[in-house]
Amino acid sequence: GTAAYTWRGKVTLDRSSYFTDGHLYLSDEVAMPDVFDYSVSLGYLKRGLQVPVTFTQQSTLGGGDIRRQDMPFVSNRMNYSRVDALVHYVLPRTRNLALRVGAGRTVSGRNVGQATSFTAGLLYTFHF
Amino acid sequence: MRTIDVSSRLLAAALAAALAGGACSKDITGLESLPTLNPGSSDARAGEWRMILLSGPGQFPVAPPAEVGSDAYRAEIAAIKTAQAGITAAQREAIDYWSVGGVLRWNQILRELVARYNLPPAPRDNDTHVFPDANNPFADPAFPFANPPYAARAYSYVTVAQFEALKVAWAYKYQYNRPSPSRVDGGVQAMMTVTDLPAYPSEDAVLSGVTTEILRLLFPAAIEEITRKAGEEREAALLSGRATASDIAAGLALGRAVAAVFVARAGADGMGAAVGNAAQWQALAAAAAARGETPWKSLETPGRPPMLPNFGQVRAWMMTPADVVKERPTAPPSTSSAKMQQEVAEVKQTVQDLTREQMAIAYKWNDGAGTPTPPGHWNAIATEYVRDARFSEVRAARAFALVNMAMHDAAVGCWEAKFAYFNPRPSQLDPNIKTVIGLPNFPSYTSGHSTFSAAATEVLSYLFPGGASNFAAMRDEAGISRMYGGIHYRSDIEAGKEHGKRIGGYTVAFARQDGAN
Numbered sequence: 001g002t003a004a005y006t007w008r009g010k011v012t013l014d015r016s017s018y019f020t021d022g023h024l025y026l027s028d029e030v031a032m033p034d035v036f037d038y039s040v041s042l043g044y045l046k047r048g049l050q051v052p053v054t055f056t057q058q059s060t061l062g063g064g065d066i067r068r069q070d071m072p073f074v075s076n077r078m079n080y081s082r083v084d085a086l087v088h089y090v091l092p093r094t095r096n097l098a099l100r101v102g103a104g105r106t107v108s109g110r111n112v113g114q115a116t117s118f119t120a121g122l123l124y125t126f127h128f
Numbered sequence: 129m130r131t132i133d134v135s136s137r138l139l140a141a142a143l144a145a146a147l148a149g150g151a152c153s154k155d156i157t158g159l160e161s162l163p164t165l166n167p168g169s170s171d172a173r174a175g176e177w178r179m180i181l182l183s184g185p186g187q188f189p190v191a192p193p194a195e196v197g198s199d200a201y202r203a204e205i206a207a208i209k210t211a212q213a214g215i216t217a218a219q220r221e222a223i224d225y226w227s228v229g230g231v232l233r234w235n236q237i238l239r240e241l242v243a244r245y246n247l248p249p250a251p252r253d254n255d256t257h258v259f260p261d262a263n264n265p266f267a268d269p270a271f272p273f274a275n276p277p278y279a280a281r282a283y284s285y286v287t288v289a290q291f292e293a294l295k296v297a298w299a300y301k302y303q304y305n306r307p308s309p310s311r312v313d314g315g316v317q318a319m320m321t322v323t324d325l326p327a328y329p330s331e332d333a334v335l336s337g338v339t340t341e342i343l344r345l346l347f348p349a350a351i352e353e354i355t356r357k358a359g360e361e362r363e364a365a366l367l368s369g370r371a372t373a374s375d376i377a378a379g380l381a382l383g384r385a386v387a388a389v390f391v392a393r394a395g396a397d398g399m400g401a402a403v404g405n406a407a408q409w410q411a412l413a414a415a416a417a418a419r420g421e422t423p424w425k426s427l428e429t430p431g432r433p434p435m436l437p438n439f440g441q442v443r444a445w446m447m448t449p450a451d452v453v454k455e456r457p458t459a460p461p462s463t464s465s466a467k468m469q470q471e472v473a474e475v476k477q478t479v480q481d482l483t484r485e486q487m488a489i490a491y492k493w494n495d496g497a498g499t500p501t502p503p504g505h506w507n508a509i510a511t512e513y514v515r516d517a518r519f520s521e522v523r524a525a526r527a528f529a530l531v532n533m534a535m536h537d538a539a540v541g542c543w544e545a546k547f548a549y550f551n552p553r554p555s556q557l558d559p560n561i562k563t564v565i566g567l568p569n570f571p572s573y574t575s576g577h578s579t580f581s582a583a584a585t586e587v588l589s590y591l592f593p594g595g596a597s598n599f600a601a602m603r604d605e606a607g608i609s610r611m612y613g614g615i616h617y618r619s620d621i622e623a624g625k626e627h628g629k630r631i632g633g634y635t636v637a638f639a640r641q642d643g644a645n
Contacts, residue, residue: 009154010154010156014487014491015491015492015494016159016492017159018499019244019498019499022244024236024240024243024244027158027159028159029157067247067498068247070498071496071497
């Protein structure tokens with residue numbers, strides 16, 4: 001597992017005011033809320049087969065919501081929980097070539113899309 | 129081991145620095161800091177300045193106040209002293225907040241309300257559109273949709289009503305000449321700037337009353353918050369030693385009475401019919417097609433009816449309906465002409481070759497959904513000049529009223545032209561044009577930004593001649609920003625600026641002889 005706390009400063013916009021979180025700010029500077037995120041992986045490992053399942057959570061510590069019919073904003077509170085699974089299988093009779101198939105889904109969130117993703121690929125490893 | 133020890137100390141130090149740096153670097157720099165108002169002049173003759181909608185101070189009788197030596201007045205003074213002895217930190221904060229001047233504060237509050245309500249209604253599941261209902265403001269969609277014409281009208285009603293109410297107040301102030309409480313009794317602390325301006329009726333209470341009643345009409349769903357602000361303004365006037373309870377009561381009643389005249393005007397100014405109906409939207413397209421032109425169509429999905437097609441028939445402040453038609457710009461190049469092809473190509477090329485600077489200009493003046501709109505942007509610009517000029521409340525109100533009348537009239541004139549020609553946007557004629565900013569849902573010719581900006585520039589340059597070149601530069605930048613954004617042709621911008629300049633001239637002609645100079 002990993003965990004990280006990201007301190008964020010300010011960003012400067014091209015405009016002189018902005019509306020977010022219920023207020024009109026008469027400034028071109030936006031205070032960015034900090035972000036905390038962590039992920040935990042559990043899995044199966046035997047010979048050429050690895051099957052990690054990862055749970056990731058991101059929490060933005062502050063920020064406003066996207067209003068209906070409005071544009072998203074740089075300091076929006078973007079939270080999500082996501083589960084990803086991957087099958088990593090080293091093909092028999094090769095040492096270098098692995099097949100990778102994965103899927104992930106955002107299971108809950110705030111101001112983020114509920115995305116489902118699939119990946120498939122081949123991994124070739126160079127041994128020196 | 130030793131190396132690890134050093135590096136972990138370094139890491140701890142870096143972490144501490146990041147924490148400290150992170151904590152203080154997030155203070156954002158406000159672009160509109162307002163100092164305590166200390167006006168250069170009290171404008172003692174403002175009660176004689178020419179009226180716009182009202183007939184004069186006599187329309188609103190204000191009874192004479194109690195004598196300064198009377199028992200009733202002494203009791204009011206004693207009440208202020210008691211209240212000052214028990215003042216809370218929150219009340220002191222409210223005094224600081226309002227000490228910059230009610231006209232400037234209400235302008236900021238109004239811009240926030242416009243930004244909050246400037247969201248287009250969501251389409252229904254069956255792709256039809258519904259319109260906000262003033263009688264059901266909390267419904268979905270919320271009332272109002274504070275789009276640029278709605279906002280231009282709102283800014284003008286609030287600021288013109290404030291200006292007229294303050295002129296009436298000034299007439300009675302100097303008729304009755306009752307001084308500010310802290311000047312009558314040394315035991316009353318002056319926590320705001322106290323000038324020789326007579327206190328009866330209280331200008332703060334006039335502003336609170338007139339503004340609340342106009343905003344109740346324009347932003348009914350926000351009335352609780354507005355009422356709280358207005359109450360805070362009156363309490364600050366009393367606690368700061370600037371006005372007694374009877375100064376405030378007379379001011380509040382006067383402000384409300386003046387507002388009633390403006391509310392009546394607003395109910396009959398044509399805004400109620402500005403949305404139009406389906407038959408009329410189709411007729412507009414059919415008329416353009418009959419002239420041999422490609423009619424405007426909504427590029428939203430699902431297609432949305434055009435924004436306020438009858439706003440061009442809403443009553444203006446300084447122009448008659450005949451003036452509005454007379455000032456309409458001549459027709460744009462035909463949609464089938466070589467000239468139009470060339471204009472479309474220019475927009476396409478500009479967007480394709482857009483520089484970072486041009487993109488910043490497009491964003492700076494975008495003023496789209498969720499913002500105070502272009503008229504609000506120009507109110508923010510005016511705020512800096514009004515602040516630096518140290519105007520009295522009544523003269524500050526005059527500046528905002530003049531600018532906003534010109535911009536309301538610009539909205540009326542521009543919308544009249546837009547729906548007379550019903551001209552398509554560049555990205556309708558060439559779908560390969562990728563717009564940089566949101567595409568407004570109404571016809572192209574002429575550019576609203578250019579019209580608003582030119583009208584505001586005319587008035588502001590009259591009020592603040594030293595800023596004229598700055599205003600003109602901002603007007604030109606606002607205008608060309610729409611071509612950088614890929615949503616207007618050059619001819620929209622040029623014609624809009626000329627149109628706005630002529631419209632602003634009507635307000636300047638009034639200002640030249642309203643007796644304030």
